[in-house]
Amino acid sequence: MAVISDWIENIAGDETIEAVVIGPHYRDRFNSDKDENFNAAPLNKVISWEVAKPFLSYEYVNGYGGADCHPVFVWTATKIITITEYDGLTGPTWLPRNPIDIEPGFDGVEAAPWNA
Numbered sequence: 001m002a003v004i005s006d007w008i009e010n011i012a013g014d015e016t017i018e019a020v021v022i023g024p025h026y027r028d029r030f031n032s033d034k035d036e037n038f039n040a041a042p043l044n045k046v047i048s049w050e051v052a053k054p055f056l057s058y059e060y061v062n063g064y065g066g067a068d069c070h071p072v073f074v075w076t077a078t079k080i081i082t083i084t085e086y087d088g089l090t091g092p093t094w095l096p097r098n099p100i101d102i103e104p105g106f107d108g109v110e111a112a113p114w115n116a
Contacts, residue, residue: 002062005053007092008074008081015076017049022056023071041070049074062090084108 008017025038041055052072060068065088074081081094084107093108102109 001059003059004056004069004072004083008056011079011081011092011094012076015078018075018077019046020049020052021046021073022052025070026067064088
């Protein structure tokens with residue numbers, strides 16, 4: 001089981017989480033005829049971590065199958081944190097916010113769930 005908010009806080013470390021954008025949960029995409037989105041998360045808007053965290057604190061299965069979570073962009077002073085997905089397998093990754101000397105991975109710095 002995985003919890004996106006735990007991954008985000010782990011990668012952010014001591015850095016303040018400055019802003020978050022939550023994308024539609026995969027259930028929202030397949031249930032587009034419904035008026036309410038999964039867990040009522042505010043979608044596609046810049047929000048604070050305090051607002052976002054409750055919507056990203058659910059447990060989900062991050063193994064193969066449907067990507068049973070929200071995609072996110074999260075900004076700290078030095079990082080952009082996001083969730084990678086391959087065939088439903090999800091995990092955290094981050095990119096440097098500004099140019100730095102660093103070894104890139106194909107999915108960012110801490111790429112893919114098998115490294116999480």
